[in-house]
Amino acid sequence: MPALRPPPFEIRPLPSKGLGVIATAFIPTNTLLLVSSPLLLLFSPTGTTHTNPLSAARILTAYASLPPHLRAAYDALSAAPTEENRVLGVWKSNNFCLDDQGTVNAVFDLPSRLNHSCLGGENARWEWDAGVGVMRFWAERDIQEGEEITHCYHPDWRMGTKNRRIALQEEYDFFCECVVCLDPSEDP
Numbered sequence: 001m002p003a004l005r006p007p008p009f010e011i012r013p014l015p016s017k018g019l020g021v022i023a024t025a026f027i028p029t030n031t032l033l034l035v036s037s038p039l040l041l042l043f044s045p046t047g048t049t050h051t052n053p054l055s056a057a058r059i060l061t062a063y064a065s066l067p068p069h070l071r072a073a074y075d076a077l078s079a080a081p082t083e084e085n086r087v088l089g090v091w092k093s094n095n096f097c098l099d100d101q102g103t104v105n106a107v108f109d110l111p112s113r114l115n116h117s118c119l120g121g122e123n124a125r126w127e128w129d130a131g132v133g134v135m136r137f138w139a140e141r142d143i144q145e146g147e148e149i150t151h152c153y154h155p156d157w158r159m160g161t162k163n164r165r166i167a168l169q170e171e172y173d174f175f176c177e178c179v180v181c182l183d184p185s186e187d188p
């Protein structure tokens, strides 16, 4: 199934989140939102984790070998503020771990503009098609016009808002302002 053309969303600046993706029309559940090839794809036979990430040297070497148009797209992405090296900052902010073992990691262009929502607040999901080498994003539920399209960066975290925000800050370098964390009725 091809993704909708023109896409039913646009990238806009959002308060406290940088850029984000906003639906420009009603999007029914299970709509294919986008299909994207990696800008930078790295394999790690032993697998990566938060505490055992890819080495800076591997990321920098791979970045240096990118053709100029892919490097420009990579450079345009947002970067984690605590990384001194911007290439590493972009990797930290935007890399997707594409398999359960952490052996395939990649940065994409448009998928990088989707902000995070903690579990229950997200409305999109992705899959990695290793055979074709593309990521596909789908509407997880009906999305209303004007709603932000988000996915859950770390669905395993089922803890109170305070602890989840600390964990997100440690792993992803941002203070979460998602709908779940902003809901005063949520478990603090």
Ligand SMILES: C[S@@+](CC[C@H](N)C(=O)[O-])C[C@H]1O[C@@H](n2cnc3c(N)ncnc32)[C@H](O)[C@@H]1O
Pocket: 016, 017, 018, 019, 020, 077, 078, 079, 080, 093, 094, 111, 112, 113, 114, 115, 116, 117, 172, 173, 174, 175, 176, 177, 178
């Ligand atoms: C993958 S990028 C998402 C797109 C990004 N906002 C941009 O401007 O390109 C991840 C970064 O977006 C911001 N972000 C994502 N989800 C957020 C959230 N729930 N609350 C606050 N900032 C968020 C953080 O700066 C994070 O490092």
